[in-house]
Amino acid sequence: MTLDTEATFLKGAGPAVAIRLRALGLERVRDLLFHLPLRYEDRRAHVAIAQLRAGDESLVRGRIVAVDVRYGGRRTLRVTIDDGSGPLLLRFFHFNEAQKNNLGEGRWLQAFGDARVAAGGIEMVHPQYRVADQVDELQPEASLTPIYPTTTGLAQPRLRQLVAQALEVATREPALVTELPGLGTPSTLAALRAIHLPGDDADARALLAGTHPAQQRLKREELLAHQLSLRVLRQRQRSRPSHRLRDAAASISELSSVLGFSPTGAQRRVLDEVAQDLGGAQPMLRLVQGDVGSGKTVIGAMAMLAAARAGLQAVLLAPTELLAEQHQRNLARWFEPLGLAPVLLSSRLKKSAREPILAGLADGSLPLVVGTHAVFQDDVRFKALAVVVVDEQHRFGVQQRLALRDKGGANAPHQLIMSATPIPRTLAQTVYADLDISVIDELPPGRTPIQTVVLSNEKRSDVLARIGDACRQQRQVYWVCTLIEESDELDAEAAEATATKLRAELPELRVGLVHGRMKGDLKDEQMRAFQDNVTQLLVATTVIEVGVDVPNASIMVIENAERLGLSQLHQLRGRVGRGSTASQCVLLYQGPLGEAARARLETMRATTDGFAIAQRDLELRGPGELLGRRQTGEIGMKLADPMRDAALIPPLQPLADRYLQDEPLLAKLLIGRWVGDPERYAHV
Ligand code: ADP
Ligand code: MG
Numbered sequence: 001m002t003l004d005t006e007a008t009f010l011k012g013a014g015p016a017v018a019i020r021l022r023a024l025g026l027e028r029v030r031d032l033l034f035h036l037p038l039r040y041e042d043r044r045a046h047v048a049i050a051q052l053r054a055g056d057e058s059l060v061r062g063r064i065v066a067v068d069v070r071y072g073g074r075r076t077l078r079v080t081i082d083d084g085s086g087p088l089l090l091r092f093f094h095f096n097e098a099q100k101n102n103l104g105e106g107r108w109l110q111a112f113g114d115a116r117v118a119a120g121g122i123e124m125v126h127p128q129y130r131v132a133d134q135v136d137e138l139q140p141e142a143s144l145t146p147i148y149p150t151t152t153g154l155a156q157p158r159l160r161q162l163v164a165q166a167l168e169v170a171t172r173e174p175a176l177v178t179e180l181p182g183l184g185t186p187s188t189l190a191a192l193r194a195i196h197l198p199g200d201d202a203d204a205r206a207l208l209a210g211t212h213p214a215q216q217r218l219k220r221e222e223l224l225a226h227q228l229s230l231r232v233l234r235q236r237q238r239s240r241p242s243h244r245l246r247d248a249a250a251s252i253s254e255l256s257s258v259l260g261f262s263p264t265g266a267q268r269r270v271l272d273e274v275a276q277d278l279g280g281a282q283p284m285l286r287l288v289q290g291d292v293g294s295g296k297t298v299i300g301a302m303a304m305l306a307a308a309r310a311g312l313q314a315v316l317l318a319p320t321e322l323l324a325e326q327h328q329r330n331l332a333r334w335f336e337p338l339g340l341a342p343v344l345l346s347s348r349l350k351k352s353a354r355e356p357i358l359a360g361l362a363d364g365s366l367p368l369v370v371g372t373h374a375v376f377q378d379d380v381r382f383k384a385l386a387v388v389v390v391d392e393q394h395r396f397g398v399q400q401r402l403a404l405r406d407k408g409g410a411n412a413p414h415q416l417i418m419s420a421t422p423i424p425r426t427l428a429q430t431v432y433a434d435l436d437i438s439v440i441d442e443l444p445p446g447r448t449p450i451q452t453v454v455l456s457n458e459k460r461s462d463v464l465a466r467i468g469d470a471c472r473q474q475r476q477v478y479w480v481c482t483l484i485e486e487s488d489e490l491d492a493e494a495a496e497a498t499a500t501k502l503r504a505e506l507p508e509l510r511v512g513l514v515h516g517r518m519k520g521d522l523k524d525e526q527m528r529a530f531q532d533n534v535t536q537l538l539v540a541t542t543v544i545e546v547g548v549d550v551p552n553a554s555i556m557v558i559e560n561a562e563r564l565g566l567s568q569l570h571q572l573r574g575r576v577g578r579g580s581t582a583s584q585c586v587l588l589y590q591g592p593l594g595e596a597a598r599a600r601l602e603t604m605r606a607t608t609d610g611f612a613i614a615q616r617d618l619e620l621r622g623p624g625e626l627l628g629r630r631q632t633g634e635i636g637m638k639l640a641d642p643m644r645d646a647a648l649i650p651p652l653q654p655l656a657d658r659y660l661q662d663e664p665l666l667a668k669l670l671i672g673r674w675v676g677d678p679e680r681y682a683h684v
Pocket of ligand 2: 296297391
């Protein structure tokens, strides 16, 4: 057996287990070896019941002194144990008869769980437990218990046993003890063993604190591997020559003459950076980060203009049809005086309308196009694609960007990626190590800051009254229903129900509705009605989040705001505050609020700075959630957390360069080991 053997050949990995392993992405023995514990449980000693501290997970052992079942409200099995220092109540809501009968008074019971303080004293709810007749049969564990990410039907002991076998196999793998320059000791194998099979006391303390040398060593190895993979990605992307746009700077002044406003200092700085890139012999790979409303579109427009002026082509990609249309309209307005007309390539175009566009792109007579995923289709060919602008980048994967690269012919297009999800610099450098980064850290002048209030659902009628008043003063309102389940369908139903209810509550208002289950045409119709002030109140699901611009809408109500992450709330709130009237955002919540939810809503009330909010979001939620699901998969770190481990990153950047220069084989080994699927890079 080797690390590449299928995991199903391990002892105890029968068909049922195999399905669950596959669900976790654990296909080979190697995958189990790198399936690292999320955390540890400390069951190394019994804690006296009298010494239990609320909130700590603890192991206790005592005699069963009482067992009963209560029927008030929820059926509850109550077991009291006593270890001589005091009694402890164990409560179970899910239990069967056999389980209950096993809990005879006088027998011994060992439990592991969270202690908490309740009305009747200290208790544990649903602890893990074992029962025995002899006290000696219930002993603490010799070492920490690793807890692995798992899925229902695959128990921790089974996973531990499979991982132990993987470690056995690993001892025969020389690559795992290869010295990795700059990473120091222990070896990868020794570090894996220390993490999977914790040793003595000193080890345990360090592991629990996350400061164990083995953890530090593997985190650095993983972060290095990610730096390497992104650098390789960048090298490959830049291996073909670009279309050199030497006169890009001229496009800055040309565009400025038609904007109707002067670019902010931050925009001017980023415009210069982009113009510089466009003039280079290698394709630009640049991410522009800027808060909602900071004016990123101007940057993309300039790059597109530069391509058109060089007799080449540019495409702007938007994540939704709606946004693509809006961009096309804006660009058309700016470009018309310059004699350019960007076309819209929508997936909804009829064949007769689509064909001339495809022909124009293929023969180069159409220089500028705006579109959605439709642009990725195989029949879309360009004569000379020089610039690709991607808006709201988190909606597109790296793969899709790569697909576009190949539409440019022999020369690779410049890529400009615009993201409204500001992330802190250290995280950006980790996640986007393949991109150069520009930041627009200034809003255009004349915006009145959005005022945010946080209100309990009990105040809903007050909110309705205020909305009625506002609409009578010609203002418009978004009403956002948040996700109830991870299901578009239920979400849509909830939005429909809310719209019906609001129509009844505010009969004098014209209420529109958009949600993700609506057909595209209907959605656009609703959006347009809102844009044209035909409807005054727009009920929407979070589909409204991205980029839509209706300057007259100045009130945003978000229901069940406590369910959303900060960055998402910030994106939603960015839909208002676009015109000259003072805007309000009302965050409605369903009480009682937990500690974390309260902190989140308070952050929203206190600040409108996207970077500060992103920072706080990371602290409260972790980077995966901030970046959205698609990217979590892309970062896919097993051990390191780019935010928490930010301090480890700077020295790894020069180290990554050194590996690529001097140790290409080791670089490849590390990429394969941590980022996985080298195939993914083969076709890049
Ligand atoms: P985002 O960064 O969210 O994509 P947009 O590019 O949509 O922002 O810009 C938001 C609004 O601000 C648009 O109506 C745009 O025309 C306007 N705008 C952009 N830059 C400026 C500026 N420097 N001065 C005034 N208005 C601007
Ligand atoms: Mg935008």
